[in-house]
Amino acid sequence: MPKVSSLVVPYASYLRVYEPLAAFPEPERGHWARYARRPDRPSYQDELRRSLADLLPTPPVPVPVHESSDAFVVEADGVVCVCPWRTRLRGWQALGELPGQLPTPVLDAVLPPVVRRQTAADYEQWLARNPDARPWIRTSTWQVPLNWFVLVSDEERQFEKGYEKGTEGGGAGEEVACAPVLRYRTPMVQARRRVARGLRTLRDTIDDGPLVDGLMDVGRWLEEFHPRSLVELDYGGLVHSLSEEQLDEDHSAADVAEGIEALRNGDGEGAGEAYARLMERWKAVRDRQFSN
Numbered sequence: 240m241p242k243v244s245s246l247v248v249p250y251a252s253y254l255r256v257y258e259p260l261a262a263f264p265e266p267e268r269g270h271w272a273r274y275a276r277r278p279d280r281p282s283y284q285d286e287l288r289r290s291l292a293d294l295l296p297t298p299p300v301p302v303p304v305h306e307s308s309d310a311f312v313v314e315a316d317g318v319v320c321v322c323p324w325r326t327r328l329r330g331w332q333a334l335g336e337l338p339g340q341l342p343t344p345v346l347d348a349v350l351p352p353v354v355r356r357q358t359a360a361d362y363e364q365w366l367a368r369n370p371d372a373r374p375w376i377r378t379s380t381w382q383v384p385l386n387w388f389v390l391v392s393d394e395e396r397q398f399e400k401g402y403e404k405g406t407e408g409g410g411a412g413e414e415v416a417c418a419p420v421l422r423y424r425t426p427m428v429q430a431r432r433r434v435a436r437g438l439r440t441l442r443d444t445i446d447d448g449p450l451v452d453g454l455m456d457v458g459r460w461l462e463e464f465h466p467r468s469l470v471e472l473d474y475g476g477l478v479h480s481l482s483e484e485q486l487d488e489d490h491s492a493a494d495v496a497e498g499i500e501a502l503r504n505g506d507g508e509g510a511g512e513a514y515a516r517l518m519e520r521w522k523a524v525r526d527r528q529f530s531n
Contacts, residue, residue, distance in 0.1 A: 249287060250480050250528070254377040254387050254457070255471040256427070257313050257320035262465035271321045275312045283311070283475065286324055298354050302330030302362075313424075313469060320469050322375045329374050331362040340380075373463055381480075381528045382521050385495060386453035387472050389437040390430040390461075391423035393493035400483055419478045421486050427461065427468040434458040437499055444502040480527055491517060 260268050260275075274280070286309070293300040307326040312319065334355065337346055346355075366372065379387075399420040434454060441451050461470070478486060498513035 249380065250476045251378050251380045252383045252387075252477050253283070253471075253473045253475045254379075254390075255311065255322045255473065256375045256461070256464045257311065257315075257322045257469040257471065258375070258465045259318050259320050259467050262468070263321075270308070271310060271323075272319070274308075274310060275319050275321060280312060281309055283473075286326060287476075290326065290330065299350060301334055301350055301354060301358050303327045313471075315469055318467070322471075324376065325374050328372055329376060329378065331358070331365075332374065333378070334358055334362075373460065375464075377457075377460070381477075381525050383472065383474065383477070383491065384453055385491075385517060385521075386450055386457055388492045388495040389433055389454055389499070390457070390470055391425050391433075391472050391492050392429075392496060393490055395423045395425050396490070396492060397422050397424070398487060400487075401478075419483055419486055421474040421478060421489065423472040423492060425470050427464060427466055427470055430470040431458070431461055434461065440499050440503045477524065480524055489520065491520065 260272055263271060286307070289303075293303065303326055305327070307324040309324045309326075311322040311324075313322075314320070334350075337350070341349070397420065401419040402417055434457065438451070438454055438458065441454065445451070472492075474486075481489070494513045494517050498510045498517075501507070501509035501513060
């Protein structure tokens with residue numbers, strides 16, 4: 240379980256794809272095979288700490304100078320699967336989204352315009368040499384996009400309560416608090432099947448909008464990966480914005496599935512009730528972004 244440190248991690252959720260080693264060409268496959276055997280692999284909070292540390296110098300470094308060689312690793316049915324961080328690529332992509340998320344004076348104070356222009360130019364040059372590049376991880380701040388829940392089912396939900404464990408690193412009497420974990424994992428074939436069924440229902444019953452567009456975008460992204468991959472929806476740092484009781488009661492994937500099934504059966508009232516539960520739950524989370 241991820242360790243809680245004095246550093247407040249960003250309130251972000253993650254959608255990750257873990258590909259089997261066979262999906263990677265050599266020599267990258269060999270690198271990940273050796274990496275998977277390491278006992279000291281870093282966590283997502285380690286990636287966040289490194290990124291935040293890069294913002295401290297003057298001028299700040301909005302994206303790493305070199306691409307990360309780290310990854311998340313899981314083993315499923317005896318098959319080792321890895322999810323490369325690709326922190327540099329994701330940093331470039333996130334930088335392009337910032338103007339719509341922060342007021343210009345705040346953005347200029349955090350990342351001066353000259354730094355943003357140079358970083359954008361670097362990304363354009365890199366992208367021209369790597370036109371097929373795509374991240375294995377998608378990030379969303381202060382929410383889990385509703386279209387992500389279409390990919391998973393409530394039966395795949397994994398909730399682990401936070402706890403405190405004893406001595407670590409030889410410090411007598413030292414206690415380490417561990418954060419709760421809320422995530423879903425599903426085989427790629429299931430995720431793709433749910434996207435296809437969900438899109439058929441939504442297109443037949445509602446007008447095009449953010450939910451349909453977002454689901455189409457996620458579906459196209461999933462098609463770029465090996466069919467034996469795993470898809471993981473992780474609440475990540477959002478667990479720090481919710482009580483354990485709220486996390487325990489959060490069954491958003493079930494609500495989304497119920498709403499889509501109601502639409503499929505022509506039950507507009509049932510779909511509306513499921514949607515209302517989701518909106519109430521996630522509005523309460525998003526509103527905390529602006530609380531003091």
